[in-house]
Amino acid sequence: MPVPDEPRRIRFGVNYTPSRGWFHHWLDFDPDAVRADLDALAALGLDHVRVFPLWPLFQPNRTLIRPRAVEQLVQLADAAAERGLDVAVDGLQGHLSSFDFLPAWTRTWHRRNLFTDPEVLAGQEEYLRTLAAALADRPGFLGMTLGNEINQFADRPHPDPDRITGAQAAAWLERMLAACERGAPGRAHLHAAYDAAWYLDGHPFTPAHAARLGAMTAVHSWVFNGTAQRHGPAGVATEQHAAYLIELSKAWARDPRRPVWLQEVGAPAPHIPEDRAARFTTTTVANSLDCQEVWGITWWCAYDVSRSLADFPELEYGLGLLTEDRAVKPVGRAFAEQAAHWRDRPHRPPARTTALVVDVGDAEEAPHRSVCAPGGPVFEAWARLAAQGARPALVLAQLATDTAYLTSRGITEVCTPDEVGQ
Structure with a gap:
């Protein structure tokens, strides 16, 4: 089994939801408020933020990209760099916390x-x-993510989806990633999907797209997707859902060394009760870092949403590491403790030697990927193995007898979901 040349340094960061005005802060951009927000995040010992321009505000007309808005984004990046925080930027926002932000030149008339x-x-x-x-000349600029879970615009349950095929999704991803590369050559440009890409049969954005296109694989782990409802807030499947997605991504990755970024994860109430949120944070991080090739963990989100803002789903209001008054919450302390613990430690977990077979039909289109979803045979068998103290990997059925491939991942034993006892 090949040994990595050097261990990774795990990155700990946060998705930057401003404490004042949420993402509407771009309408009244206040550099002093942004600096105060970033000071509080840097004080937690974090090393990066993920930033979200609102697409309709930055490009209100197809041929108008507002220079002042772009300047404000650069100001934010510079302010972060002054505080030792690198910056990843999402482009096409897109969709955030149940709200769609699409420019008028793509809708209605x-x-x-x-x-x-x-x-x-x-x-x-x-x-x-x-x-x-x-942002290309800013040393703390990590790269672009095409947009936040933009795959949700392409399929149900969106109320008005723009339907496409899997081939059209791949073509769009490749074209947009190439545009990012033209703007900032050599940076880590990637794309991010919500878990329909991994779990929803027929969804045009596929696991193969997620695990093979872009500089690394991004996974977004939310246990309100049926996991916590089925397994409870303290269930192994709930506390290991992020680790499961990381391992599931590896089943499709062509390169065993491909980095995986846990780009969104949070402790949503009431699925994770407030008195368990800190424990959930600690266990989620620990379980995720028991996976190889993790690039980093970026918590959702920085600050709670103000109750003065209306119409958010209830769980969205309390997801912050800090309150809107910049007070650190128990979740924030737990995440900061994990960041401090790993700051100078090499990340080199042992290989997962037992792999569960994932049979989704054709590996490219994954027509039966719902077997991987909560309640599906792959998901539940993986959870049973984890509850027994195993550290299961996942492998596509097409590769389950490929000795060279299994060896490259350190896998010595393969089993099917049917072989995992109830």
Whole structure:
């Protein structure tokens, strides 16, 4: 089994939800408030933030990318760098906390498919390239994520999806990633999907896209997807859901060394009760870091949403590491303790030698990927193995007898879900 040349240094960061005005702060951008927010995040010992421009505010017309908005984004990145925080930037926002933010030139009277219309594609390309180019010379700029869970616009349960095929999804991803690379060559540009990509049969964005396109794989772990409802807040499957997604991504990755970024994870109430949130944080981080090739963990989110803002789903209000008054919550202390624990420690967990077979049909389109979802045979068998103290990996059925491949991942034993006892 190949030994990594050197252990990774785990990155700990947070998705930056401003304490004042949420993402609407771009309308009244206040550098002093941003600096105060970043001071509090740096004090937790974090090393990066993920930042979210609102697409309609930055590109209100297809041929107008507002220079002042781009300047404000750069100001934010510079303020973060002054505090030792690197910056990852999402481009096409897109979708955030149940709200859609799409420019008027893609909707209603100008309705055009977000993923296939030639003019929309050209506008998106130029927007992503422009943001990347504006940040390219900033040493703390990590790279672009195309958008936040933009796959939700392509399928149910979105109330008005822009339908596409898997091939069209792949073409869109490749074209947009290339635009980011033109703007900032050599940075870590990637894309991010919510878990329909891994769990929903027929969804056009696939596990193969997630695990093979872009500089690394991003996973978003939310246990309100049926996991906590089925297994409870203290269930092994709940506390290991993030680790499961990390390992599931590895089943599709062509490169065993491909980095995986746990880009979103949080402790949503009431699925995770407030008095268990700190424990959930600690166990989720520990379990995730029992997986190889983890790039980092970025908590959702920085600050609680103010109760003065209306119409958010109830669970969205209390997800912050800090309150809107910048007071550190128990979740924030727990996450900071994990960051401090790992700051100078090498990350080199042992290989997972037992692998569970994942049979989703064709590996590229994954027509039966719901077997991997909570309640599905792969998910539940993996959870049973984990509850027994095992450290299961996952392997595609097409590779389950490939000795060279298994050896490259350190796998010595393979079993099917049917072979895992109830």
